[in-house]
Amino acid sequence: MKASETQLLRLLEKGSQFVIPIYQRAYSWTEDECDQLMGDIERAGRDAELNSHFTGSIVHVEKGLSNLTTQEPNLVIDGQQRLTTVTLLIAALADVLDGYPAGEREPWKEFSPKKLRHRYLVNSEEEEGSDEYFKLLLSKKDETTLRAIVSRTELPTDASERVQQNFARFRQELAKPGKDLAAVCQGLAKLVVVDIRLDRAYDNPQLIFESMNSTGRQLTQADLIRNYVLMGLDTKAQKVLYNNYWRRMETDFGQAAYEKQFDDFVRHYLTVATGEIPRFGDVYGAFKDHSRNRRDQGEPIESLVKELRSYATWYCAVALGHETDKELAEAFQDLREIKADVVYPLLLELYGDYKNSELDREGLLSIIRMVTSYIFRRAACRIPTNSLNRTFSTFTKSIDKTRYVESVQAHLVGLKSYRSFPTDQQFTDALIGDNLYNFKRRSYLLRRLENFGRKEQVPIEDYTIEHILPQNENLSQQWRDDLGPDWVNVRARRLHTLGNLTLTGYNSEYGDLPFTKKRDLKGGFRESPLRLNQGLGTLETWNEETIVQRAERLAARALEIWPLPVLPSGFDQPEPRPESAYTIDDHPNLSRPVPQALFEKFRGEVLALDEAVSETFLKNYVAYKTETNFVDVIPQTERLRLILNMPFEMLHDDRGLATDVTGKGKWGNGSVQIDLNKDTDLGQVMGLVRQAYEFQTGE
Template identity: 85%
Template sequence: MPHTVKASETQLLKLLAKGSRFVIPIYQRAYSWTEDECDQLMDDIERAGRDPELNSHFTGSIVHVENGLSNLTAEEPNLVIDGQQRLTTVTLLIAALAAVLDGLPEGEREPWKEFSPKKLRHRYLVNSEEEEGSDEYFRLLLSAKDEATLKAIVGRTEPPSDSSERVRQNFERFRERLAKPGKDLAEVCRGLAKLVVVDIRLDRTHDNPQLIFESMNSTGRQLTQADLIRNYVLMGQEPRTQKVLYNNYWRPMETDFAQAAYEKQFDDFVRHYLTVVTGEIPRFGDVYGAFKDYSNLRRERGETTESLVKEMRSYASWYCAVALDHEEDKELAEAFQDLREIKADVVYPLLLELYADYRNGTLDRDDLLSIVGMVTSYIFRRAVCRVPTNSLNRTFSTFTKSIDKSRYVESVQAHLAGLTSYRSFPTDQEFTDSLINHNMYKFQRRSHLLRKLENFGRKERVSIEEYTIEHILPQNENLSQRWREELGPDWVDVRARRLHTLGNLTLTGYNSEYGDLPFTRKRDVRGGFRESPLRLNQGLGTLEAWNEEAIIHRAETLAAQALEIWPRPVLPADFQQSEPRPESAYTINDHPHLSRPVPRALFERFRSEVLALDEAVSETFLKNYVAYKTETNFVDVVPQAKRLRLTLNMPFEMLHDTRGLAIDVTGKGKWGNGSVQIDLTKDTDLGQVLGLVRQAYEFRTAE
């Protein structure tokens, strides 16, 4: 840290008493400690209070910015850079302790010296010399709605209508725990007095709080990428600008997401947003770094921070409409719900751009519905056909490059219909065969499949959550004699082939009544298939037997409906699609070194192993090297006289290479893509090299 930073170990209560005001800047995240973390802190305090041999209990650091390095004074509020969660939680605990002590008989209100309710409040919670209720009155000020709730707790006033749940709940939890019969409050007081922190004070005229903030390894909850981004955007601004940016843009984003969704999904939103505006997919752990790069690029173009945050705000509202069920249009909301049900997060970069065009008038509502339906069909058909999904991120991040926005729907149809190889749109035959023959009981999107089939053609929708899944042919391996006779002499094989297929699955509210009953009993029992109001059970009431033929026939009927629900786009007859350009006209014969026995034999072993990594891996012969990729090259091979020179497309520092086979070629001239080079000879351990190649493959497919 810079030499202007002062760090000292101090008791937390002394820090609170000495610094008359700590302020959490608006750019800090909301208070987020859960009951589990509060319970852990309380356990630590009580353990320290019980142990006479323990003089102190370390609980992390408090980093705060001062105007200068003078001693803390009442005139200078201290901006907390790190440690606000800990500081807030201890403040809530002190307030709860004071409240509990207030309710005790007068002679019991000071369980340990200097720990009466009045002394607790005046030393650690409020500045009694200041006007009651003013900002200066409170020793700790939080941000946004957390502030009003904490003020109400400390000031003992009515909480606001939109109070902070975390602040209120944690205060109540402390109060309930402290008020339990037999609780040794003196033990709690002694433990509080033993809490020790590292007090780190920064000089705002010399230190860079953002750099120090990024480098902190806090013992509290880990900062999310969104936390870092918010601080990066707001920390360097003047206080007045901070308030404008926070109140006009950032706070509305937080409100749209709500606290639970903000904590869980805001990072995902930023990743999708950056994919749209940059055309590159940030890695999950480097969203913050990618955001800084994008922010710097905009700054170099002369754009303001406000324009950046304003853009984010727009995309955030669109993301909430698509991903968090905020859409008000009923049909659009249902279409987005279908995408969420089939877990199609990979389409959000495309969907954000589509929704932006919808909002600005480039794409009308019905066309948006049509495109969302096509994309849903594409994702769902591939899932049913068990097509690997590792290429979909790249597919949808670059999708709009193929769209002619003057003929939006037709160009999307053409693009989807024209996808080839591992990206192709499953045909009707492939989709039907998979629906009829695959195990659909273990299918992750089973509920969506059954819900859509049940509601096919309905105006009055049925909620399938009220029903359970029924195997018409029972799951019990010890089938009754009636079932064995019905299935025929090869009943064991029939059961193995058809038990979990679509034709044998339905919905019922009478699962426990059906049990392992023979088919005709399930059909005729009260509430049986004859009486079922569900469309999935239509036709079952007229059958006399349930065997492989009946199972296949029902599956074919349902598959025909599925083709209408999830149709395959047809290329419009009048849409002129350009001929696909061949990726390469080169072949293995254009690499003379591969005509020699040793390099060729080594190459054949290597290529067979690499192509076996995944059916999505393709091989392309180029003029100077051979490329292996899914959506992006992960390893390139330059054939040489006595070796194969490999280039791995991943950062050198991220490669785990215990044998030291690789060298860093970052910034050096070479054929191929990437920063890692490996020479593979007949004497090199091929298995070890393939392990390194797999790392590059996983690095690229994880994007």
């Protein structure tokens, strides 16, 4: 490696050509980054006492230092965003100066349009339009757009939006009346970078690339994964894998979804492929481990990328709305609307089996609807969903693919404790009595209630939510009379419940009018075409009784829409887990003053993490678990010994409270030990316990 400080313009002038390899992400700087760069350049240009302005580093494999032929260009490992942006700025500056009178086209020495182009944009001795002619070659459609800008030819029909927009923004800014272009030129001349040239014989570009991922626009996990897959291959192999698989994934996702959701997709894929849920910030590390394991088993990298491409296609159908089958598309839309991302690992495997003819279409639809009912009922009953990551990551282990649908149905019915499928009574009680106006999935609830059984769907986005009993605390005398002498408490109990909520296009007309006026005005409840408003036109009053009656009718419809599955024939009801025979009395140390006081505080904090957390007294320790134990407490005479169930190396422990007990004899489950005594900061300890909880629940 050779590193030196140099002027950015000098680097562009000296280097015959810089090429962005195909495995690099597309150009992604936004207007914000461009405006910041422009501002920095102008400030540097106006400051006579400032000799230079540092703008980061450019890491490249220099020709003559690489193991490639000497005719190969400089391959950019890091720094393409600022190289591209400065190139766009220079091209825009040259274009603007072209429009000035002949004597005014050089606002600062050596900065005429011709010199700008021939020194920093093109190799003028090469054949115009050839690959060698351009100083900077980008990848993908960024390349054709930049070529057109530099050559001053017509932009391609599928021009890169970012390249095109940022060039246009620079040009517009530079062409403003009174713009001090001399300051811009001087600022450009002051830009300084660290020029880092690599030698493939001694330097590992991948490791250096990872370490450089702290400047500029932060790379996503997907960026790192793509580079990891492609960077170590020769150019021909890179192009084959990129064009056949990776580029197609990028195209399927589209730029916006690729930037926002591809990391999530890879996390779901790894959950299916490995059976473990990667932490959000460690998707890249988990992918590298998975890739190495596959490689150690003799699989070529192409096999892994091909598999990833298949899963990406399925993910686009399930999560991005690419499904072409109308019924399946609607079922997937329901899941997206209730934000059931936790089920995607299961759905990826189900959809793959559907595409491979192991599961028929009706079976897939049936399972999706069961899972939707499960997730939605739990949401309506306000049951936390944190632990469902583990539930769905291991779900397919319980599927008998010879009886696909029935085994899924049996598994859902058999879920116990905090994972259990809410009963009809639980679901009904929640729908009738809970505040559903502030329910995050209220639009989905009302849409399905309105459109259930309809062939012609009503677009509820055309309507607003109406409180039949108004939200205004200062109710009219008519409303108070209708509600009765206990009207204050009736309003508090029923205002935001399902029975009092409906849809209307006449919200502004209704206002706080009495019920009978809302019913009888033009377009009122008597004339409403919505099913949600059926029956309102025949009522004479609106009070707690009629609110509850309407809620009961709607809840009965909800039981049809989101049914509770029954145990299929041929499947046994799973036996309940036996209760532990031990109690707190079997731990005499917990009757001692210090550990007793610590335990009461600690158990309160742990149980407050989630309603799904359970406490079990065992012979030698107390276990706290969701899917599995995440912390075990061993009561001792003057302290509590905690065992966290997570790898020691994954724990963030700034205070050094934890000890690695991997492979050592101990009670409890896990590799991390913490001693909690009266002088230990409980808040700090709970921060470590929460990490173990999140590790086990996949959060």
